[in-house]
Amino acid sequence: MAATEITLEVARYRPGVDSEPVLQSYQVPLREHWAILDGLTYVKDHLDGTLSFRWSCRMGICGSCGMTVNGEPQLSCATFLTDYAPGPIRVEPLHNFPVVRDLVVDIDDFMTKLPKVKPWVIREVQSPIEEGEYLQTPEEMDECQQFSMCINCMLCYSACPVYSLEPDFLGPAAIALAQRYNLDSRDEGADERRDVLSSPEGIWACTFVGECSAVCPKGVDPAGAIQRYKLTAATQSIKELLMPRSLIPRSKG
Amino acid sequence: MSVYQRPVHLFWWLERRAYVLFVLRELSSVFVAWFVVFLLLLVNAISDGAASYQRFLDWSGQWWMVAINVLAMLFVLLHVVTWFGLAPRAMAIKVRGSRVPAKQIVAAHYLAWLVLSAAVAWLVVR
Amino acid sequence: MADYHDVVVVGGGGAGLRAAIAVAETNPALRVAVISKVYPMRSHTVSAEGGAAAVAAPDDTLDEHAYDTVSGSDWLCDQDAVEAFVAEAPRELLRLEHWGCPWSRQPDGKIAVRAFGGMKKKRTWFAADRTGFHLLHTLFQTALSYSDIVRYDEWYVTKILVDDGRAYGVVAIELATGRIETITANAVILCTGGCGRVFPFTTNANIKTGDGMALAYRAGAPLKDMEFVQYHPTGLPFTGILITEAARAEGGWLINKEGYRYLQDYDLGTPTPEPVLRNMELGPRDRLSQAFVHEVEKGRTIQTPYGPVVLLDLRHLGAKLIDAKLPFVRELCSKYQNIDPVTELVPVRPVVHYMMGGVHTDIRGATPLDGLYAAGEVACVSINGANRLGSNSLPECLVFGNRAGRAAAVFAARYHREVPASIIAQGRDEERRLAAELGRRVEGHQRIADIRTEMQAAMENGAGIYRDGDSLTKAAHELAELRLRFQHAGIDDHSTNFNTELIAWLELGFMLDVAECIIDSAALREESRGAHQRTDFPARDDDRFLAHSLVRRQPDGTSRVGYLPVTITRWPPGERIYGR
Numbered sequence: 001m002a003a004t005e006i007t008l009e010v011a012r013y014r015p016g017v018d019s020e021p022v023l024q025s026y027q028v029p030l031r032e033h034w035a036i037l038d039g040l041t042y043v044k045d046h047l048d049g050t051l052s053f054r055w056s057c058r059m060g061i062c063g064s065c066g067m068t069v070n071g072e073p074q075l076s077c078a079t080f081l082t083d084y085a086p087g088p089i090r091v092e093p094l095h096n097f098p099v100v101r102d103l104v105v106d107i108d109d110f111m112t113k114l115p116k117v118k119p120w121v122i123r124e125v126q127s128p129i130e131e132g133e134y135l136q137t138p139e140e141m142d143e144c145q146q147f148s149m150c151i152n153c154m155l156c157y158s159a160c161p162v163y164s165l166e167p168d169f170l171g172p173a174a175i176a177l178a179q180r181y182n183l184d185s186r187d188e189g190a191d192e193r194r195d196v197l198s199s200p201e202g203i204w205a206c207t208f209v210g211e212c213s214a215v216c217p218k219g220v221d222p223a224g225a226i227q228r229y230k231l232t233a234a235t236q237s238i239k240e241l242l243m244p245r246s247l248i249p250r251s252k253g
Numbered sequence: 254m255s256v257y258q259r260p261v262h263l264f265w266w267l268e269r270r271a272y273v274l275f276v277l278r279e280l281s282s283v284f285v286a287w288f289v290v291f292l293l294l295l296v297n298a299i300s301d302g303a304a305s306y307q308r309f310l311d312w313s314g315q316w317w318m319v320a321i322n323v324l325a326m327l328f329v330l331l332h333v334v335t336w337f338g339l340a341p342r343a344m345a346i347k348v349r350g351s352r353v354p355a356k357q358i359v360a361a362h363y364l365a366w367l368v369l370s371a372a373v374a375w376l377v378v379r
Numbered sequence: 380m381a382d383y384h385d386v387v388v389v390g391g392g393g394a395g396l397r398a399a400i401a402v403a404e405t406n407p408a409l410r411v412a413v414i415s416k417v418y419p420m421r422s423h424t425v426s427a428e429g430g431a432a433a434v435a436a437p438d439d440t441l442d443e444h445a446y447d448t449v450s451g452s453d454w455l456c457d458q459d460a461v462e463a464f465v466a467e468a469p470r471e472l473l474r475l476e477h478w479g480c481p482w483s484r485q486p487d488g489k490i491a492v493r494a495f496g497g498m499k500k501k502r503t504w505f506a507a508d509r510t511g512f513h514l515l516h517t518l519f520q521t522a523l524s525y526s527d528i529v530r531y532d533e534w535y536v537t538k539i540l541v542d543d544g545r546a547y548g549v550v551a552i553e554l555a556t557g558r559i560e561t562i563t564a565n566a567v568i569l570c571t572g573g574c575g576r577v578f579p580f581t582t583n584a585n586i587k588t589g590d591g592m593a594l595a596y597r598a599g600a601p602l603k604d605m606e607f608v609q610y611h612p613t614g615l616p617f618t619g620i621l622i623t624e625a626a627r628a629e630g631g632w633l634i635n636k637e638g639y640r641y642l643q644d645y646d647l648g649t650p651t652p653e654p655v656l657r658n659m660e661l662g663p664r665d666r667l668s669q670a671f672v673h674e675v676e677k678g679r680t681i682q683t684p685y686g687p688v689v690l691l692d693l694r695h696l697g698a699k700l701i702d703a704k705l706p707f708v709r710e711l712c713s714k715y716q717n718i719d720p721v722t723e724l725v726p727v728r729p730v731v732h733y734m735m736g737g738v739h740t741d742i743r744g745a746t747p748l749d750g751l752y753a754a755g756e757v758a759c760v761s762i763n764g765a766n767r768l769g770s771n772s773l774p775e776c777l778v779f780g781n782r783a784g785r786a787a788a789v790f791a792a793r794y795h796r797e798v799p800a801s802i803i804a805q806g807r808d809e810e811r812r813l814a815a816e817l818g819r820r821v822e823g824h825q826r827i828a829d830i831r832t833e834m835q836a837a838m839e840n841g842a843g844i845y846r847d848g849d850s851l852t853k854a855a856h857e858l859a860e861l862r863l864r865f866q867h868a869g870i871d872d873h874s875t876n877f878n879t880e881l882i883a884w885l886e887l888g889f890m891l892d893v894a895e896c897i898i899d900s901a902a903l904r905e906e907s908r909g910a911h912q913r914t915d916f917p918a919r920d921d922d923r924f925l926a927h928s929l930v931r932r933q934p935d936g937t938s939r940v941g942y943l944p945v946t947i948t949r950w951p952p953g954e955r956i957y958g959r
Contacts, residue, residue, distance in 0.1 A: 016255060049870065052872075064417065099258075137488045164265070208339060211269070
């Protein structure tokens with residue numbers, strides 16, 4: 001007979017009570033279609049109301065419920081209990097972030113870094129709305145489409161060993177979002193983003209482990225974004241070495 | 254507010270297979286450097302004349318030197334293979350509007366490697 | 380010392396961010412803050428899929444968009460509001476385009492539009508089928524460029540401070556630390572979304588607990604048209620995850636267990652291989668969800684462990700179209716249902732999706748309380764009347780977010796910073812109440828989740844797609860009993876750090892208020908109109924009920940329902956005709 005229950009070993013951290021996280025086991029129903037998140041809400045609703053975790057859309061788009069499941073960063077709403085049967089399943093907070101409580105981590109660092117790469121459209125002249133849309137062909141849109149899919153779930157930061165060793169690193173998602181705008185045909189801000197991206201805390205800190213892209217639930221490929229920008233930045237620097245700046249055409253990411 | 258910071262252990266890179274591979278790839282730079290030193294020693298030995306070159310050959314033929322160089326070659330191979338595997342990520346090449354598939358970019362790298370190796374081999378054995 | 384901002388926006392979704400930017404643009408001297416219980420990019424706008432309606436094609440007109448909206452609303456919307464809405468929607472969507480929203484394009488680089496339910500012309504702009512996601516992230520990232528917009532991320536508002544008919548700010552609790560703060564302001568804009576979570580089976584995210592509706596209601600502002608609850612016809616069983624109407628707009632068919640396109644039996648037109656506007660699968664959501672109930676009664680649906688379902692057939696669309704126009708649908712089906720819509724049928728059933736009702740506002744987004752504004756799903760202007768058309772909600776967030784932001788900016792600039800002593804006292808009282816709740820220990824108490832589950836069941840049984848006097852009376856009794864039990868609900872978690880149980884408890888209190896408003900408004904509307912279908916009063920009754928219901932909170936905590944005439948400018952009430 002197939003098991004009807006599975007054990008979740010959930011990391012508990014109660015600030016002021018625990019000096020470090022401790023694992024607590026809960027038995028939850030093992031049902032088809034149940035995500036890890038369903039297991040956790042079962043715990044909260046029926047077994048232990050004090051367990052804290054973030055979640056919202058439960059359809060893999062809001063980016064709230066990133067956790068470490070059996071050592072791997074995952075969206076807990078898109079990771080299923082039956083895939084881990086017979087268990088037990090270890091559920092911990094995302095690595096590389098300070099733990100606020102149980103499975104909740106502090107992502108303020110990312111929220112502070114994100115505006116630094118100016119992730120918005122920059123133009124020398126804003127055309128009036130009355131003149132209609134900026135034209136953009138599907139092919140042009142395709143250039144930045146992949147990098148616009150980031151849901152800020154932080155799985156990439158959790159998987160990045162550079163971020164864990166060098167907390168000043170801008171990180172995969174922030175750089176990918178900068179590239180999302182650099183590569184957008186409507187944007188003219190690549191030069192404004194360059195100093196931050198080319199700084200030691202920017203692309204050059206990345207040693208191309210590639211795990212950010214491996215764990216990304218939306219196929220964004222931040223590692224690719226960073227490598228592409230390295231190539232762009234290097235080419236740009238060589239050009240500047242050889243020619244006066246005024247002769248160099250504006251870079252396009 | 255007291256938060257918990259997970260400490261970074263000395264052996265953090267053993268946590269995931271990808272990290273191990275990454276650390277080995279980083280480590281391979283030591284062996285790349287070793288090859289450069291070895292090449293410089295070789296050039297130096299040749300420039301000092303036949304006797305010096307023979308001494309260099311004898312020294313290189315010792316079992317531990319062979320072992321070091323085999324190990325170095327394995328690491329350099331690892332570096333090449335992983336590097337080539339990642340190349341398509343950095344190169345978004347477009348031909349007639351559509352992006353060149355990753356496999357073709359990887360294949361082009363291996364082809365270039367083969368051609369260069371053949372050229373070097375031809376130079377050495379002709 | 381309390382924090383002060385000129386304008387405080389509660390909620391950081393589509394409407395909230397748009398409102399905050401509008402304040403910053405209208406008057407850069409104003410200090411504006413956005414308070415949100417989640418990081419703004421987690422807001423439920425992110426889940427919207429299909430698109431945003433605004434006239435764009437050369438063969439389309441504002442009048443046609445207005446008429447579709449009016450007839451879709453079963454004539455319960457305010458036509459002046461609709462006219463303003465359709466006129467400003469194109470501008471708002473273009474503005475989003477200028478801010479970087481990756482709208483899907485035609486080969487020549489112009490904006491592409493798709494068909495949508497209840498719309499006579501193709502006018503729905505889309506970003507594949509992740510429109511809400513792209514719209515929200517574009518707004519959030521653009522808002523980052525306004526460094527003067529202060530954000531309170533993961534702060535939960537528990538009370539609006541009111542003195543002598545004017546709002547002066549809010550009390551909020553910081554989730555991470557448990558810090559309780561009185562945040563005063565000259566104007567408050569509510570943009571907290573709807574309350575789908577008062578029902579058991581909903582497309583809505585966990586955060587959609589009607590906070591803003593209950594906050595306004597408790598502060599003395601009336602809620603309007605709360606009996607109108609939209610069931611979206613196509614949700615995945617078990618999860619309730621939305622399968623966008625765009626799936627049908629691109630040519631998907633709804634079939635019953637006999638493989639029959641059953642909508643043809645319900646006065647929605649005749650089946651055609653290609654989609655026809657305002658016909659069959661492109662009928663309005665209320666009519667499609669009602670047709671499903673009749674199919675269940677006829678025994679023509681398929682039984683699953685998660686209730687009866689019909690099937691959505693996308694197979695004839697082919698992998699190429701599905702990957703280009705509906706990639707998220709394919710991803711969701713594969714991940715959450717283990718099926719591939721390219722080769723398999725998708726099981727779907729109606730699911731609670733949207734509240735047409737909300738905080739009563741005028742056309743500028745102002746509520747009857749001075750200084751209190753509302754926009755987005757939390758508000759009821761009303762452009763949606765008895766049934767919202769798909770793809771009207773995203774532009775509503777933008778148009779009325781902008782309007783509320785501008786109106787609040789003007790209002791806030793009229794006053795100096797002045798906070799009556801009574802407001803500070805109210806803030807302190809609320810801080811004390813919250814601290815006391817956190818420490819309250821109840822022996823043998825009621826579980827929050829149990830009360831919530833029973834409330835949701837009462838709502839589905841009492842105020843589902845079809846209701847009647849008996850079901851509503853029963854639900855009212857059940858809610859009254861649950862309210863008593865709620866007094867004895869306690870929380871196990873007494874920690875001040877990220878106490879999600881305290882938040883769940885506060886949310887449940889808000890949801891019970893909103894649930895009662897829905898039931899009470901529905902019980903008194905003795906007619907059937909749009910999404911409010913009474914089996915004991917099956918006809919529309921324009922003589923008695925061509926009017927908005929307004930539910931107000933009485934001093935004793937009970938509700939009282941009144942009515943407000945509907946504004947009719949150019950389209951006198953008529954028959955809703957689809958498919959003929």
